Amino acid sequence: MINSSDKWKHIMLTLPDNYFFELMKNYLGKIETPFNKHDLIEKLVVFLIKYNAEEKILKSLSEKEILFITSINFIYKPTAKSIYEFFSGVIPFIELCDNLKVLEEKLIIYSDNGHIYLSPLFEESIKRDILNPGLLYKSEPHTPGAGKMIWLTDSLILSFLSFIIHQKDLLKSSGAFKKRAYNQIETLYPHLFNGEDGKVKLELVRKILHNLRLFRINDNTLVPRTEIWDQLSNLNREERWLYFASAGTTESYHNLGERISTIKRVIETIPTTRSFYPENLKKLIKAVSNDPSLNGNSIIMEFIDDLLTLNILITLEDGTITRNPILDLSNINPDYGDNQTVIIQPNFDVTFKPWIDLKDGYIIALFSNLKKMDIYTELEINKESVIKGLTLSNLDSFITSINNLSFQEISHNIILTLKEWEKESTKAIHYQASVLILDSDKEYILKETGIIDNLILLNPAKGVYLIKPEDFKTARNLLESVDIIPVDMSQSEPTELTTLPSFISRKPLIIEWKEREISPKTENKKSLLQEVEKISLTKEEYEDLKKRVERGIIFTKEQITKGISKIDFSEAKGINYQAKLRLIEVSIKTPNNRLEINFVEDFEIKKELILPEKIEKQGDLRILHGIKLPQEVAYSIDISKISLVKRIHTTLF
């Protein structure tokens, strides 16, 4: 296995030449030819050890630098842009890039494949002594209170199952709910969906129904997708709840897997004993999430709002946010040891206790009509609801479910009535099925082999078999295996099955929430500057060395030598139009060059960071075209409008 020292050497070797030598000169002084990159790196190692560089560099880090280093450690595949976004754009991009460049020159970070990493050289010490998550995710100590009830439960989803399948005419032709449906929901959920908060909750539930594909539209009515309900029923409560919560906070079925990982990690990372201001919470969520759809501050803020709506997070009186202490993923919606989760009364009222399991309540919801959803859900069984239930399941399963779940056997009068309704409803039956017609020879084979016995819906006449459309593909394969190859006279495609997207369970972030005290700086800049004064330098060399001292990349007097400055042409300003134009032209030709440009707009000096691409001549004008960073959008400016242009050489951004 490659050790950290070798890894660092390898990184150094892969740096672009011009950048490599600039860096080496800063530490080793003027480099004489011929040179060998490997030797130079070894020399650098000796230098760093000899002058106790690690301690000096790390001790001189500013609070801002520590913040950036800490963020690099937490962000998934960090880039200058993602660090900028991590801080919600509060720190100007140019300033951030400047800081990153200094950290790169201090050998603390490096870039590989467009991503920024902590350099292996100091990584161990940085992780041990420097990282300061308590500073990055500033939080306040908090004593957990009573918390808020978790309203997103299996019982809520079951109530929507009942509501949707037992109500007619809920949909517009576009597939959206009609106003009438919303009015009904307000009545059926008098507490939950009340007022403005209620609307937000309802929208979240709508997304759950949609993103989990719990229903399909069939002739303007909604029909449960059995395969999804089955899959959800077979999950444990924790996983299922994560699917629900995540589906409510995302815009698409396709993001679901990532979103589940994020929500799980948010819950497992955020302690109930700390509370956060929204800005710090946003940073934490960015660190927790690998979800590409969670990009941009407003989207993350919406996500936080969703988590608040779901009561995963709660807002405290001082405006800080913490995790709801009631929420316990390992015991979501506790059942208090009560497995008898259904109450059925002689008046055909059915009540679900709040901890009813989706699997248990599914069939009952198919046969019962929702009357009110609250802490306890109230439903009723009537003839219509039973007939509807019979189109989706069978009565025996319903009766068995109720008998298993209620503490008393279902009463005789209810069973008899249900059977009577079933009997009456089956006097005329409408099937939607694929029809298989066989002659007597083939039918003989079918009967003898029993090959599709469990797929046959009905055998209404000799040689005529009805098979569920979704089972027909399986049936056909089985039939072909016994030489029955039906000629397909059907044009319709079998119904597409849907599966739940999977998710990866990632470990929570382990964070030391207490802010680490930053040790006082060893301030030797003054003496270093005095050293600079002592040697004879040109004005440009003097300025360059002074800057290096101020930036902290010179930390020992041994670095102060005449030959380290590369006095290149890196800044042009004022009326010297030609100088600006030439600097831009040079930058375009050199890889890894960026331009900082200043210009006046609306009586204010504006700054932009540009990846220059080309200069276009338009009459007398010269237009600079490039990519504006970090937004990565096309950018153009008349060069005569630029008041200052600065060339920045970096591998970081």
Next chain:
Amino acid sequence: MNISEFKPLIVQGDSSLLLDVHNPDFESARGDITPFSELEKSPEHMHTYKITPLSLWNAASAGITHQEISDILDNYSRFPVPDNVKFTIKDIIGRYGKLYLDKTQDDMTLQLIVDSDMIYAELSAQKSLKNLLRPMGELIFQLNLLDRGVVKQELLKLGYPVKDLAPLKDGDPYNFKFRDVTLSGRTFGIRDYQKEACEAFVGNNKPGTGFGTLVLPCGAGKTIVGMNVMEKLQTNTLILTTNVAAVHQWIDELADKTDIPREEIGEYTGDRKVVKPITVATYQILVWRKDKESEFPHFDLFRTGNWGLIIYDEVHLLPAPVFKVTAEIQAVRRVGLTATLIREDGAEGDVFTLVGPKRYDVPWKQLENKGWIATAYCHEIRVDIYEDDKLKYAIADKRKKFRIASENPWKVSIIKKLLNMHKDDQVLVIGQYVDQLQEIAKIIKAPLITGKTPNPEREVIFDNFKKGIEKVIVVSKVANFAINLPDASVAIQVSGTFGSRQEEAQRLGRILRPKEKDSFFYSIVTRHTTEETFAANRQKFLTEQGYKYNIEIWNTKDLM
């Protein structure tokens, strides 16, 4: 918390309360929540109560604070009480006492005093109150005495309960006592729950009491409760009831159980119009008029007698025109008596507002368990449609379908079988359609009572039935209410008014008077027809009261 630590009450977010009947603390919780909530239904396992503005204002008028209510809920609630429920309770109770009615020096004028400029401005701007309230400044409105009820009703709609401090009118005094032994020779005493109901109404006799509705199961002795109220108030009383038979029953009961001489009890009906200090009248005579344009001449009965109390028997049947008069007589003490406050016209709210809020309600099964009403077994017997009617039924419209199902000829065979099973019992056969009932009466050779049966003839039939001379009588819907048949223990319902829950309950009520044997209620329904659906709806009230229907399917082959 584990299951054994479960408390009995679930406070739902919409302020309804689910009370777990099987919890050891059920009884004490029920006692504590009753003063500020209304019982909605009480089926076998879980009873439902509702906290309403009216129930809270009633509680407030009895001096109960929002904190006390919150404490009771916290004490019994299985889960934390939703914050919004506590907030609503505080808010609604907080409105009580912001407006109060008081007398003025002018007997015909009252004043409404409000406690803030904001409310004063709001009420001044209300269109519905414009002709009723006269702004007098200084947070005071004046109103006519006669508008007292209407104003209260309107203000209630606006969410402002009125604390009515204006004294109720004292009628002419009329003194009487209960007998210890009735005229018929039985020992007489008032039962505990009847006393509770009476006290809930009379209260401390201070402002805010003296009007209200008492809900008691059929057979629980509502008449006794009414008489108890009369005895407490000792004043001239007008009793309004449903029909002449009921008028006679009231008169008989008063004469039997009190020392009021018969000659001091007036009968005000279509047959006789005698006004005495104690007068019993029918609703029908009150709302009689020559034609739709005319005045109601008998409304004067309310105004002419100096009544200190009006009793509305079977108040759920209070005819709409009487509402108006009731609104005018808000100064008189008034009590409504009913078993089933369900109105198909949805006017339950008006009854509460005009007669007075529900002051007492008791689950039927609670009285049955204590033996105060008979234990009743309900059966629904289903039978196939008559073969000849199948096609007729299939092509008939909805209404006709119901009639064909109701008049299924197999029902007669079932009645005969049931009568055979209950040879020693007094049986009522109750139905909706006179043709059907005539046919049944003819076949089983039993007397028939319909709306057209003259009163004297009815009385003879009832008398024979009571004496056991007749074992079976066939009755139309006239028997739905106020027929005192102490010895009937079996009722067979052959047809009814579609899905009327109230009718079903009242019909069961005919056999609920406590007796030595249990009672049986049979409802015969044609299988796989609309009658089945209507029957399910009819049974709702009773199943919500905890009754179970045993459903049986009878084979037509056994009926041949």
